[in-house]
Every structure is written in C-alpha cells, then in structure tokens.
Amino acid sequence: MALGKFRFSIVLISLLSILFLSGCGTVVNRIESEEVVDLSGAWNDTDSRLVSEEMITDALNRPWITDFRSRTGKMPVVIVGDVRNLSHEHINIKTFVNDMERALINSGRVEFVASSTERSQIREERADQDLHARADTRKAMGQEIGADYMLKGTINTIIDQASKKQVRYYQVDLTMISLADNRKVWVGQKKIKKFIKRPTLRY
Amino acid sequence: MSTKQITARCQLQQTMSSRSSPLAPVLVLLMMLSGCVTYNQRMSSFEQNLSTGNLQPALTDLDKQTNGDKKSAILFDLNRSLILRLQREFDLSNQSLERAKSALQPLLAISLSEQTLASAINDQQRTYLPHGFEQIYIHVFKILNYVALNDLPAARVEVLQMDVTLNRLNEKNPIPAQNAFPRYLSGVVFEMAGEWDQALIAYRKALISFQESQQSPPKFLILDMLRLMDHLGLHAERARLQKRYAVTVWTTQKIYQQQGQLLLLIAEGLAPIREEAAIQAVDPKDGELYRISIPRHQNRLNLTRTPRFQVSQTQYSSDLLANMNSIAEQTLTHQIPAITARAVARVAVKHRVVKESTQEAPILGLIANVATVASERADTRTWASLPSGWWAVKIPLEAGEYQVRPLFASQTQTVPIRISPGDFRLMVYHRLGTNTIFGL
Numbered sequence: 127m128a129l130g131k132f133r134f135s136i137v138l139i140s141l142l143s144i145l146f147l148s149g150c151g152t153v154v155n156r157i158e159s160e161e162v163v164d165l166s167g168a169w170n171d172t173d174s175r176l177v178s179e180e181m182i183t184d185a186l187n188r189p190w191i192t193d194f195r196s197r198t199g200k201m202p203v204v205i206v207g208d209v210r211n212l213s214h215e216h217i218n219i220k221t222f223v224n225d226m227e228r229a230l231i232n233s234g235r236v237e238f239v240a241s242s243t244e245r246s247q248i249r250e251e252r253a254d255q256d257l258h259a260r261a262d263t264r265k266a267m268g269q270e271i272g273a274d275y276m277l278k279g280t281i282n283t284i285i286d287q288a289s290k291k292q293v294r295y296y297q298v299d300l301t302m303i304s305l306a307d308n309r310k311v312w313v314g315q316k317k318i319k320k321f322i323k324r325p326t327l328r329y
Numbered sequence: 330m331s332t333k334q335i336t337a338r339c340q341l342q343q344t345m346s347s348r349s350s351p352l353a354p355v356l357v358l359l360m361m362l363s364g365c366v367t368y369n370q371r372m373s374s375f376e377q378n379l380s381t382g383n384l385q386p387a388l389t390d391l392d393k394q395t396n397g398d399k400k401s402a403i404l405f406d407l408n409r410s411l412i413l414r415l416q417r418e419f420d421l422s423n424q425s426l427e428r429a430k431s432a433l434q435p436l437l438a439i440s441l442s443e444q445t446l447a448s449a450i451n452d453q454q455r456t457y458l459p460h461g462f463e464q465i466y467i468h469v470f471k472i473l474n475y476v477a478l479n480d481l482p483a484a485r486v487e488v489l490q491m492d493v494t495l496n497r498l499n500e501k502n503p504i505p506a507q508n509a510f511p512r513y514l515s516g517v518v519f520e521m522a523g524e525w526d527q528a529l530i531a532y533r534k535a536l537i538s539f540q541e542s543q544q545s546p547p548k549f550l551i552l553d554m555l556r557l558m559d560h561l562g563l564h565a566e567r568a569r570l571q572k573r574y575a576v577t578v579w580t581t582q583k584i585y586q587q588q589g590q591l592l593l594l595i596a597e598g599l600a601p602i603r604e605e606a607a608i609q610a611v612d613p614k615d616g617e618l619y620r621i622s623i624p625r626h627q628n629r630l631n632l633t634r635t636p637r638f639q640v641s642q643t644q645y646s647s648d649l650l651a652n653m654n655s656i657a658e659q660t661l662t663h664q665i666p667a668i669t670a671r672a673v674a675r676v677a678v679k680h681r682v683v684k685e686s687t688q689e690a691p692i693l694g695l696i697a698n699v700a701t702v703a704s705e706r707a708d709t710r711t712w713a714s715l716p717s718g719w720w721a722v723k724i725p726l727e728a729g730e731y732q733v734r735p736l737f738a739s740q741t742q743t744v745p746i747r748i749s750p751g752d753f754r755l756m757v758y759h760r761l762g763t764n765t766i767f768g769l
C-alpha cells in the first residue's frame with residue numbers, strides 16, 4: 127500500500143509539525159500577594175515576607191523597647207544602617223526592611239528617622255526652602271532628631287548542590303545597636319531552607 | 330561555502346516548495362530547517378566589525394540576526410553584552426548577561442523535541458546552550474562590569490554565583506584551565522571587599538587549577554597567598570608554599586594596606602570559532618550520497634608577544650591567566666563523542682527517508698538525497714566575541730599619581746591615575762584586533 131510506504135515519513139512529518147506548532151500565547155492571572163509561588167527556587171517575595179513577619183514579631187515582643195521607654199520616658203528612635211547582602215543572589219533587601227520599618231512605626235512604639243542616603247535629599251530641600259520658601263513655612267536647619275539605635279544586618283546563604291539537586295540555606299540576621307554605647311539590644315534571625323530539584327528532561 | 334553554492338542551495342529549496350508529493354513537505358521542512366548557511370557565515374559581518382572596533386555597526390548586525398534565529402538568542406545576548414561593555418554601557422551589558430543567564434537555566438535539562446530534531450536534521454536545531462567556559466564568563470563579565478560600576482556588593486554576589494556554576498561544571502568533565510582565572514578574579518573581589526580569608530580560599534583554588542592544568546601560576550598570585558597566609562596565621566602552609574615556589578621576599582599585610590594596588594587585565598584577541606568539517610561518501614551500489622558534519626576548532630588572532638605596560642617610568646610584563654584557545658579546544662574534545670553519535674544517528678534516519686522516497690519515485694529519492702545532505706550542517710555556534718586569552722599584571726604602588734600606558738599596540742593612550750593608600754584599582758584592556766584597544 128502507498129500509505130504503508132510512507133509510514134515512516136508520515137510519522138516524521140507529524141512529529142516535526144507538532145514540535146513546530148506548539149507555540150502558546152502569554153497568559154496572565156492575578157493572584158493574592160500572599161500566595162506562595164516558587165518558580166526558580168531563588169529568593170522571592172514569599173521569602174521576603176516570611177523574613178519581615180518573623181523580624182517584626184520578634185522585634186516588637188522583646189524587652190528593648192520597654193526598657194528604653196522606662197529608662198528615658200520616650201519612644202526609641204531607630205535609623206536603618208547597612209544591611210549587607212552576602213548571599214549568592216542579587217536580593218532586594220529594601221523590601222523586608224521597608225516592611226519592618228512600616229510595621230514598627232505603625233505599632234506606635236518605635237520612631238524611625240531617615241537613613242543617611244534619604245536625608246541628603248531632605249537636607250537639600252531644607253537648604254532650598256531657606257532660599258525660596260515663605261518664612262512662616264520654612265523648616266529650620268539643625269532640628270533633626272538623633273537616632274538612639276541603628277538597625278544593621280546581613281543576609282548569608284549556603285548552597286550545596288549535586289547533579290540536578292540543590293539545597294539553598296538563607297540566614298537573615300538583623301541587629302539593633304545602641305548608638306550611645308554600642309550595646310546590641312536586639313538580635314533577630316530568620317532561617318529559610320529550600321530543596322530544589324531541577325528537571326533532567328524537558329519538552 | 331561560496332555565495333554561488335549558497336544561492337544554488339536556496340534555489341533548490343524554492344524548487345522543492347512547489348512539489349506536491351506526500352514526501353515533499355518532509356523534504357521542504359528538512360531544507361528550511363537546514364538553513365542556507367552556517368552560523369559563522371551569517372556572523373561574518375559582525376565579526377569583521379567587531380575585530381576592527383566598529384561597535385555600532387556590529388551591534389546593528391547582531392540586532393538583524395537576533396530576529397531570525399530564536400534558538401541562538403542567548404548567543405546574541407552574550408555578544409551584545411560585550412559590545413555594550415566596550416561602549417562603557419556596563420549596566421546594559423549586565424542586563425544582556427542577566428537575560429542570557431536566566432534563559433540558560435531551563436536549558437540545562439535535555440529537550441526531547443530538540444534532541445529528536447537534532448537526530449533527524451542537524452545540531453543547529455537545538456537551542457544554544459553556552460559551553461561550560463562560556464557559562465563561567467557570563468559571571469566574569471558581570472563581575473568586571475560591576476567593578477567598573479563601583480558596585481562591589483553586586484560583584485561579590487556574582488562571585489558566589491560563579492562558584493556555584495564552577496562547582497556544577499566540575500561535577501562532570503572538569504577542565505581545570507577554565508577555573509584558574511575566574512577563581513583568581515574571585516579572590517580579587519574578596520580582597521577589594523577586605524575579606525582576606527575568603528580571598529585566600531579563592532586564591533588557593535586558583536593555584537590548584539593552575540597546577541592541575543600544568544600552567545605556571547603568576548608570581549603575584551604566590552606573593553598574595555604568602556602575604557595572606559602570614560596575615561591569617563597559617564604559617565605551616567605558608568612555609569610549604571614558600572619552599573615550593575622558592576620565594577624569599579613578600580609584602581606584609583600591614584605594608585600592603587598602606588600601599589595601593591593596580592591590577593591590569595588584558596582580554597586579548599578573539600576566542601576560537603568552530604568550523605564545519607564534513608565527510609561525504611557515495612554508496613557505489615545505488616549512488617546515494619552520505620554526509621556527516623561535525624565542528625572543528627579554529628584559532629583566530631593571537632598575540633605573539635607578552636603584553637607589557639609602562640606605569641610612569643617603569644615597564645611591567647604580564648602573565649597569562651587563561652588560554653581560551655586551549656580551553657575551547659578541550660571543551661570540544663569533551664563534546665565530540667556525543668556530537669558524533671548524533672551525526673551517525675542522523676545518517677540512519679536520512680538514509681531511511683531517501684530509501685522510501687526512491688521507492689515512491691527515483692526522482693523523489695534523488696531530491697530527498699540532496700535535501701538530507703544539504704541539511705547536514707555542523708553546529709558551529711560559539712561565543713565568538715570572547716577573548717582568546719587573559720593576561721594580568723599586579724603592581725603595588727605608593728600613594729600618588731601615575732601614567733599607565735599599554736605597550737602592546739602602537740596607538741595607545743596614556744591614562745593618568747591617582748592611587749591612595751589601601752586602593753585596589755582594576756583596569757581592563759580589551760584588544761580585539763592588532764590596533765583595536767579599549768581601555769575600561
């Protein structure tokens with residue numbers, strides 16, 4: 127039969143056609159911001175959220191705030207210092223630091239002042255007001271509040287891999303250091319461990 | 330391949346498209362997928378512009394090629410990243426490299442569909458997965474770009490990622506020579522960050538790679554290791570290293586930190602390319618033509634002399650850190666068994682197509698034979714804008730102002746630099762053609 131003769135060719139052409147006609151369009155689905163979606167195994171929004179939740183709960187439940195208040199009668203003022211990324215990934219540290227800052231400010235128990243990078247712009251604006259703003263709205267120089275504590279920290283990773291398997295271990299350490307006497311009044315830590323298995327085959 | 334041959338092949342492809350036999354689509358598909366030219370032939374204009382330093386036309390060439398070849402998209406990003414780097418667009422260069430790095434991860438899994446196509450048509454049907462050493466140099470260039478952007482924390486992240494890549498690649502078919510320079514560069518980044526213990530670990534790994542690849546380590550690496558071992562209290566290890574390399578004098582860490590350091594890196598020439606090597610044979614019984622195409626290694630422009638520099642009144646010779654020609658050749662040697670196996674499998678598949686076509690009609694068999702032979706092309710894709718070698722010289726300098734002048738090309742400019750105590754200054758020179766120098 128003619129068809130029989132072409133069995134091999136038909137199979138081949140069908141296979142090739144399937145391979146080449148398999149394109150698909152972009153699909154976008156909106157999901158909850160707290161839904162866990164792990165795509166590559168790299169640091170993602172869920173990790174950032176887990177770290178900020180852990181750090182916020184810990185920071186608000188430790189005695190450093192009440193100790194300060196009972197000693198001075200004021201709320202502690204915190205400045206965000208250097209949070210170093212010593213990990214294997216280009217991690218945006220600002221996401222969980224900002225989460226933490228927001229939660230601590232909104233708790234009404236801690237005040238934050240602008241960091242060194244933020245305040246240069248504010249100082250420029252104040253200098254500009256000196257020249258251009260109406261006198262009754264002008265903000266004077268030298269009225270800034272000095273911070274009592276500096277928040278510093280690091281993100282470290284350990285990666286172990288063999289063949290297509292990988293274990294990623296993240297450790298985030300944050301420390302609140304007294305600017306008056308270098309005492310460490312709070313140390314927060316969050317560990318995240320992931321096991322990633324990459325596929326050996328793909329379509 | 331001459332232009333005439335290319336045109337003839339393309340004309341044959343057009344003729345095939347008008348056939349109405351059931352086999353015709355298979356043959357047309359074979360022809361279409363084969364491409365009329367190899368990758369290198371398509372990239373010749375880009376390479377010509379690159380080697381003569383015409384960066385913008387080279388970038389335009391790349392953009393033209395990118396649209397037509399999605400399977401080589403990573404390669405275009407890699408080439409683009411180097412052009413952008415030479416244009417001092419370090420951020421954009423890193424974006425291209427990051428795009429390539431992200432696209433690379435899924436390709437580490439074997440594609441069943443692409444393997445099938447490669448076994449039926451040719452190896453160019455596979456999405457380009459950068460060779461091992463090319464994957465490493467994605468990190469190397471990102472590190473150099475971040476250092477140029479003065480973003481040391483990001484360079485450090487890249488160093489750690491490169492370590493993961495190196496470890497993955499060393500699991501099977503390790504090529505020690507490809508590790509030495511990246512390991513040394515990792516140590517440099519750690520030294521810049523003041524992480525002396527990490528720097529020593531990276532230098533140790535670099536030294537092991539030099540030893541395993543039977544390449545002499547640069548003297549400045551040994552001096553740096555002796556200094557760091559002393560500083561970290563590893564006196565027994567220091568004594569062993571000192572004895573092995575017969576070094577009697579080195580700088581202490583205290584003096585080192587009072588001085589400045591100038592590291593001059595030279596990315597020399599253009600990496601080797603792959604050419605097609607084809608074997609053709611005719612079956613005397615039925616006249617069927619068989620063809621097997623595999624890539625072969627082809628070196629390009631190389632320096633004949635060691636690059637030298639003049640820093641103010643003193644001249645310095647550089648040391649070879651990486652011979653990319655040798656690394657590329659070793660990489661191909663590792664790949665050849667699998668490439669050959671696929672080529673042999675293709676011969677069997679194509680023979681079957683020709684046989685069935687001949688049974689249908691002898692003329693169809695002839696056309697099928699031409700199509701299957703024409704579609705047999707070697708995969709000659711490589712990251713061709715990589716250098717053929719990396720050289721370096723590290724110079725300790727007292728605080729002050731200096732004039733740096735490369736002595737390996739006739740038209741080079743003197744660059745004034747200021748060195749402060751504790752500075753670690755990295756300057757990179759790219760030499761693409763005889764007199765095409767970019768100092769970054």
